[in-house]
Amino acid sequence: MKKRIILVISTLILLAAVPVMGAEQLKLMLDWFPNVDHLPIYLAQESGYFKDQGLTVEIITPSETSDGLKLAAAGQVDLAVSYQPQTIIAADQGLDLKAVAPLVIHPLTTLLFLDKTIKTPADLSGKNIGYTVPGLMDVLLHAFANLNGVKNYTPINVGFTILPALVSGKVDAVMGPFKTYETVVMKQQGYTARFFELENNGIPDYEELIFVAGSKTLAKKEAAIHKFTKAIQLAMAQLETDPTTALKLYLKAVPEADANVETAAFELTRPYFAGQNSHDPAKWQAFADFALTYGLIKNHVDTAGLIHTWHE
Structure with a gap:
């Protein structure tokens, strides 16, 4: 009887451990x-x-x-x-x-910045602008700049060290952060993020x-x-x-x-x-x-x- 009970329990455990038949x-x-x-x-x-x-x-x-x-x-x-x-x-x-x-x-991707004196994309002219993903965000940054009159900027690969790069002054803005996520993280740390939406500034909706x-x-x-x-x-x-x-x-x-x-x-x-x-x-x-x-x-x-x- 004991062996039968053990067998039943073992079978039930085995069935629970495998995907649905x-x-x-x-x-x-x-x-x-x-x-x-x-x-x-x-x-x-x-x-x-x-x-x-x-x-x-x-x-x-x-x-x-x-x-x-x-x-x-x-x-x-x-x-x-x-x-x-x-x-x-x-x-x-x-x-x-x-x-x-x-x-x-x-798109959730933005061109994000902390400097409240930046009012239009053209205000980024002459500044250092970071990007997160080489081969994508730097090219989107180039297109955004051409479409919005951003002149003489310096692109810098910051990877995903977005907030440190902005707070330290290494860059004045970053192409790549999500308006629905990085903005929240920054707010939690006491920073007010501002951004330009790509689809409202010449980049096609996607x-x-x-x-x-x-x-x-x-x-x-x-x-x-x-x-x-x-x-x-x-x-x-x-x-x-x-x-x-x-x-x-x-x-x-x-x-x-x-x-x-x-x-x-x-x-x-x-x-x-x-x-x-x-x-x-x-x-x-x-x-x-x-x-x-x-x-x-x-x-x-x-x-x-x-x-x-x-x-x-």
């Missing part, structure tokens, strides 16, 4: 450390939307922001969170990728964050990836109707997050989350054409072939 597993790599931009992903996990779709999703944090695209193209992860501009650049460089769904549908898959992975796992996008849309709907619960579930899933920062950032980010499962082809092509003009890419990219369209 029949569930398809997907590996998702984030673009950076977990933060409120990823809230719909963790909400889908915590609310059981992935499970309801017959999926188990492993969420992985990268070492570098570019890791996800490379690993997705190589089929080493099934999905990656990335950015529309980087995805267009990667396609120009020959990576075989497909954008499968939007996450944040407008989707800040998207989900990307390698083309071969998408062909092999199209049904599962479609289910993933449906689960994300359910999470989007929940955060729209019940943001308080959505935030609580996110903070439960990411206990290491600073609740004060994440709460304030969530309120700023909420309007930018995608409300649909599809990309805007015109927006994509407009940015790709802009990227070619200003040297982000070397060749014309037909973004129609880069976007995957779901047929519900």
Whole structure:
């Protein structure tokens, strides 16, 4: 009798330790450390939307922001969170990728500064201007300067040491910080951040964050990836109707997050989350054409072939 009880208990423990039978597993790599931009992903996990779709999703944090695209193209992860501009650049460089769904549908990236005497972009003429990501933010800075009459500035790579670079006077502004996140962190530390929004100063509107898959992975796992996008849309709907619960579930899933920062950032980010499962082809092509003009890419990219369209 005792052996039978032990066998039953052992079986129950084993069953609890393995994925739900029949569930398809997907590996998702984030673009950076977990933060409120990823809230719909963790909400889908915590609310059981992935499970309801017959999926188990492993969420992985990268070492570098570019890791996800490379690993997705190589089929080493099934999905990656990335950015529309980087995805267009990667396609120009020959990576075989497909954008499968939007996450944040407008730019969060800004040209940020602390100096309250700066009123217009032209006031940055002759100043030191930092940038965060070489090969992207320095080129966007160049385009922004050309479009807005910023003359004789000095570009400086500050990486992600944004606030120290500004406070020390090393730079007068930085291209790359998010208006929904770095501004909150700075406020918490006693600084009032000001910024110019890219899309209101000549840079075409674009989707800040998207989900990307390698083309071969998408062909092999199209049904599962479609289910993933449906689960994300359910999470989007929940955060729209019940943001308080959505935030609580996110903070439960990411206990290491600073609740004060994440709460304030969530309120700023909420309007930018995608409300649909599809990309805007015109927006994509407009940015790709802009990227070619200003040297982000070397060749014309037909973004129609880069976007995957779901047929519900």
